[in-house]
Amino acid sequence: MEPAVIVPQAALHIIPREQHTISRKDISPNALRVLYRLRDAGFAGYLVGGAVRDLLVGGHPKDFDVATDATPEQVKQLFRNCRLIGRRFRLAHVVFGREIIEVATFRANSDDGSGDREMENGRLVRDNVYGSIEDDAVRRDFTANALYYAIEDFSVRDYVGGYDDVMARKMKLIGDPEQRYREDPVRMLRAVRLAAKLGFEIEAATAEPIPRLAGLLAEAAPARLFEEILKLFLSGHGVASFEGLERTGLLPVLLPETGAALAANRSGALRRMLLEGLRGTDTRVANDEPVSPAFLFALLLWPAYCRALASLQAQGVSVEDAQRRAADRVTLHQLNTVALPRRFSLPMQEIWLLQSRFSNRQRKRVMRLLAHPRFRAAYDFLVLRMAASDSHADDVAFWREAQTQSSEQLAASLGAAAAGDSYTDENAPPSKRRRRRRRRSGAASAGE
Template sequence: MPTQLQPIPTSLRIIPRDQHSISRKDISPNALRVLYRLRDAGFAAYLVGGAVRDLLVGGHPKDFDVATDATPEQVKQQFRNCRLIGRRFRLAHVVFGREIIEVATFRANIDDGSGDRELAEGRLVRDNVYGSIEDDAVRRDFTANALYYAIEDFSVRDYVGGYEDVQARVLKLIGDPVERYREDPVRMLRAIRLAAKLEFSIDAATAAPIAELAPLLAQAAPARLFEECLKLFLSGHAAAGFEGLERHGLLPALFPESAAALTANRSGALRRMLLQGLRATDKRVAEDEPVSPAFLFAVLLWPAYCRALMALQAQGVHAAEAQRRAADRVTLHQASTIALPRRFSLPMQEIWLLQSRFAQRKRVPRLLGHPQFRAAYDFLVLRLSASDEHAEDVAFWRQAQAEAGEPSGEDEPAFEGDGTPRKRRRRRRRSPAASG
């Protein structure tokens, strides 16, 4: 029997063109093409979600999504350059070169008995029951994401109070927060990420259950959590996002061993270093320079590595062996929560393991030629924010690079965005003494 899962009242408010700041010149021409063609074919079509929200606060969206009453199959009939994707959530992608306009059919917040909307232990695992625009609005996550820009009169349609929340810069869940987080625990991370990105506060009722429900993140696929972490930490607001995770009790759920190490580190040195690394990441993103996930996770998991290393050394394990075992242990334990691909976890470990070699100052040409040298050196520089005991090592290796004709300025990226060491480093000519 069809059941209404959680009735949520709606009240339409239309904000006319002269009362909002959205202009068509700020909207992707390809998104406008999709909107106009669907409208001309007799369908309702709206720009929706993050693009509308960001435009209202003066942002510059990279992605433009469309919501319509046309089914995915009907959308495909209108566009040769369209492909249908997804089973859990059926979507149409209209492809314009490198830009994809995502078109979603209005979803209903009901289980109609067809099997197209399915919950498992409170989690939404299938959502393909179509409905009206009012239905679609109430099943979105945050009120700020439930705003619709209408191409026919350039107005903004608001059904759940999202326009006022955007103006007040408040992030608020639609419906009962506990139920919505249980449907999809990753919404807790989205709340942190959006609040950091938009500089919004999180509504008190929306924030209240997060710490208690944080363990639900264990139900999310580790691969999905890896992607969510990349969004959180590589969007230019990594430091604010990390502080949000701490404030709302999500850090132990995502990075349990790092969280424990930070708590045990009374001096706060590890936290200072970690935040300095995230601020440097934000600076690189702002300057449109690549950031490797390998370096990012080396920073995020460094507290865990230091704690594991100290424990092994306290057990009498030889230093080099302790370093390798600590790196493997942290990587393995973290993988049960976040699936860090080997193309990132291996260079991450090398960044850690090279740190001890900087203090030895031996085989200088060989170390300079190591594929991960530059990333490891940048990491050593970062460690200065936690302790000035590394100042002499940093000075030595900076001079070594200068004598070898290698750039050592902060503007030279250590890694390309995919985590592959820069080719310049692999082509470096090594002296005969360094090749033995």
């Protein structure tokens, strides 16, 4: 038997235009087009969720979502540039070039018996029973995400106390926190991520069950957890997200081997390096510079890799073999929790495996490493390792200087006999390997 669903009561509170800071000039023109067309067709339409929340605290939302009493099929009839998506949640996407305005029909809390609302082990796996705006408000996750901006009078409609929570900078779940987390364990990650993004505090009753229920995350879809990790760490608030995962006990579930390695690293060197890397990523996001999921996962799983490598070497495995086996082991184990695509896991492993080559000063090895397509990422990673240990200072200084020199200068500084003998052209094909002379079978037998 499914547990009884506790439905909180909705009580409308209208915040008039003069009492809030939202202005239409800060709202996407395409979102306004959708809202006005819904209104002109006789439907209710509201800007809803994160955009309203962010605008209230002076943010600049990138996504604008709309809630309406029109069904997805009715929305599609209104917009020629509309496509319907989703099975678990049927949604309408109205496409304006690169911008997509997501339009969701008000959802009900109760099951009408049609089969369009389905629970499995307390988790909501299908939710396409439509209802009123009051129903829609109380079924959303956090009070801060259950605010509706109305274009009729430019007011904000609040049914669950979300406006006061946003003003108090507080993340609070709607309804019973444990029940809501059991419905969808990823809500625990969302609580941490949104609190980190907005600088909010997770309300005490909302935070209390998370350490107890953290293990439920292991049952979430690995592909969904991969997307959540990208949102946590590549949106410009990675340091705060990491610290939030540590506080709530979610880190050892999301990144099990990294959590174990950090706990075992008494000096804290690996944690210092990880946080330094996340600070750099946050800076790049703030400066609109590109960020790489491969580099991010190389950073997040580096403590696990170091621990696996030390364990294999302690067993007498050769250094080179231990490195490859450690990289494969960590990647494979992490895939049990998070679906890390090969297009990211392979360059992640290259970044790790190139680290051992930075101490080699042989001329040909130096030239080859400089020409490696993953050199720059691996070098940046080496620089990050300085946060854990200054033993890499000489390597960092050498390779920093090497990047400023021409091939001839670098070859000369490495004691090359002649600059022309070096790998001066990165695009030159490798020299042909000398072909071994094939011996007759009889001669081969005799030689053995």
